[in-house]
Amino acid sequence: MSLRSPQPGRQPPGIMLLATQRITCEVPISRLLDFDDTAVSPSYRVFGLVDASIDTHAPHADRSQWLLSAPGMVYLQVPPQVIRASVRLESWSTAPPPDDEEWSGTEEVEVQLPGGDLALETIDGGRKGTSLILPSSGLYRMRWKWIFNPAGGPFTSPLKGMSRPLPMPLRHEEKLNGADQYCLVQIWRITAREDIVEE
8 A cells, every 4th residue: 555645735534624713802902081180178087079060969878988979979088187188080991900009098989970070079168170071971980099198197097987097008109299198080981781890
């Protein structure tokens, strides 16, 4: 029995060629759309970010949570030692990438913003407009992160039923800029059907 090479264009019997197809999944790249750096003086141990197009009031919520929210508003509870807070607001195209920095605290919340024009609000000081531009009105996710100034510590928890000292990671002096607290608020548009994964 002689073995012959297969003719060009043909393959030996019993051998099957498998076609391979490259499948690519495009993951949306999150882009920073706009930002605003400002400052606020909390009153009654809270300050908030509110939709300026609607009438709001301080939300009555679970005081054991850092973020207190209602349609058109999100309030952050702050330690009684915080007199001035430096705040950076960021608008993102999708959920911003996580960072590896240490924070004193971080929480997320979902909120309806019917007008999309934001203002910082305190109980004593009223509203202060921001220059942050959101893509549209609608349902948004907010990620709040904050740190405290070690020079002004110790800071005690404002949460109901808790009074322990709060962690104060270092290496954030340039963000604090002399304030007692620095807050980073990242905001991005979501849909009602979108699954939200907590950090």
